[in-house]
Amino acid sequence: xxxxxxxxxxxxxxxxxxxxxxxxxxxxxxxxxxxxxxxxxxxxxxxxxxxxxxxxxxxxxxxxxxxxxxxxxxxxxxxxxxxxxxxxxxxxxxxxxxxxxxxxxxxxxxxx
Numbered sequence: 124x125x126x127x128x129x130x131x132x133x134x135x136x137x138x139x140x141x142x143x144x145x146x147x148x149x150x151x152x153x154x155x156x157x158x159x160x161x162x163x164x165x166x167x168x169x170x171x172x173x174x175x176x177x178x179x180x181x182x183x184x185x186x187x188x189x190x191x192x193x194x195x196x197x198x199x200x201x202x203x204x205x206x207x208x209x210x211x212x213x214x215x216x217x218x219x220x221x222x223x224x225x226x227x228x229x230x231x232x233x234x235x
Contacts, residue, residue, distance in 0.1 A: 135176055135177070135178060136176065136177055137175055137176055137177075138174055138175065138176055138177050138179070138180050142177065142180055143171050143172055143174060143180065146171045146174075146180045146183055146184060147168050147171050147172070149184050149187070150164055150167050150168055150171065150183065150184065150187075151164065151168075153184075153187050158187055158188075159187075167183050170183055171183055200224075201220075201221065201224045205220065206220060206221060
């Protein structure tokens with residue numbers, strides 16, 4: 124680990140405007156979710172903009188839950204109706220469609 128990585132993880136370091144804005148946005152999100160009242164939001168946002176260190180900013184959101192990870196996107200599914208139509212009208216196109224769907228399923232992205 125180099126010096127810049129050590130200093131980035133130190134909570135006693137002074138906070139910048141970007142970090143204050145990030146915490147204010149997190150607080151607004153939690154207010155929108157109903158976890159904070161309007162007065163709590165106003166108080167914490169004011170404290171965020173007055174905060175001098177990262178530790179002070181972290182204390183403002185410490186009692187709030189972290190954001191859940193994005194749910195995994197559903198596995199790509201072959202549109203069976205399209206596959207049947209392609210099989211009836213153009214078997215080579217049906218094969219290409221099937222191959223694209225199989226490749227997308229392996230890579231975890233939706234088919235084209």
